[in-house]
Amino acid sequence: GENVEQHPSTLSVQEGDSAVIKCTYSDSASNYFPWYKQELGKGPQLIIDIRSNVGEKKDQRIAVTLNKTAKHFSLHITETQPEDSAVYFCAAKAPPGANSKLTFGKGITLSVRP
Amino acid sequence: NAGVTQTPKFQVLKTGQSMTLQCAQDMNHNSMYWYRQDPGMGLRLIYYSASEGTTDKGEVPNGYNVSRLNKREFSLRLESAAPSQTSVYFCASSSHGTSVSDTQYFGPGTRLTVL
Numbered sequence: 001g002e003n004v005e006q007h008p009s010t011l012s013v014q015e016g017d018s019a020v021i022k023c024t025y026s027d028s029a030s031n032y033f034p035w036y037k038q039e040l041g042k043g044p045q046l047i048i049d050i051r052s053n054v055g056e057k058k059d060q061r062i063a064v065t066l067n068k069t070a071k072h073f074s075l076h077i078t079e080t081q082p083e084d085s086a087v088y089f090c091a092a093k094a095p096p097g098a099n100s101k102l103t104f105g106k107g108i109t110l111s112v113r114p
Numbered sequence: 115n116a117g118v119t120q121t122p123k124f125q126v127l128k129t130g131q132s133m134t135l136q137c138a139q140d141m142n143h144n145s146m147y148w149y150r151q152d153p154g155m156g157l158r159l160i161y162y163s164a165s166e167g168t169t170d171k172g173e174v175p176n177g178y179n180v181s182r183l184n185k186r187e188f189s190l191r192l193e194s195a196a197p198s199q200t201s202v203y204f205c206a207s208s209s210h211g212t213s214v215s216d217t218q219y220f221g222p223g224t225r226l227t228v229l
Contacts, residue, residue: 009154032216034217036220041222041223042222042223043118043204043206043220043221043222043223044157044204044220045220046217046218046219049217089156089157093216101159101162101172102159102218104156104157104158105156106154106155106156107156107157
């Protein structure tokens with residue numbers, strides 16, 4: 001089955017700097033890659049996603065890039081703010097079928113220092 | 115529109131006790147899911163229900179049972195709780211789990227401690 005890995009497990013940046021979080025996946029058939037943000041004491045919430053027919057997608061201060069050849073995708077946050085501090089999960093999903101479920105990475109804790 | 119709701123928010127059990135975690139969604143979604151979240155392990159799928167009347171095992175189903183009571187409700191039951199089931203449990207729902215880009219919406223979670 002699919003295996004999604006995130007490295008490192010924690011990331012600390014200064015407010016205003018950029019943060020980049022990287023994920024790799026194992027199943028070359030996966031074609032949907034969402035990113036979820038989890039604030040303390042809450043459930044994960046989708047912040048951006050990308051499909052495999054697109055190389056990059058932006059939404060204000062966040063962007064996601066996908067490299068299908070290398071099987072990795074990254075979340076980019078520019079002009080970080082303290083409210084960006086959270087746990088971020090990447091995930092991958094294969095095309096519709098019997099085994100088409102979201103597989104999550106273990107998560108990365110982002111801390112934005114004021 | 116409350117989204118996905120879960121009850122209870124917190125629960126402490128003794129080893130061997132049973133309990134049911136409740137989940138309901140008001141978004142008319144077809145698919146529902148139960149995950150557990152443990153430190154350093156991310157989110158792991160326990161069971162899911164692609165549509166009303168169907169349930170399937172996920173990655174870590176042992177020790178759990180589920181019931182898709184109707185389109186809105188999906189419950190998770192621990193028949194004989196064990197300390198290894200201490201975790202935070204999340205319920206999620208999506209419009210059509212079999213579609214490609216199908217956003218999952220998560221509830222606030224249930225923190226379960228088994229002594």
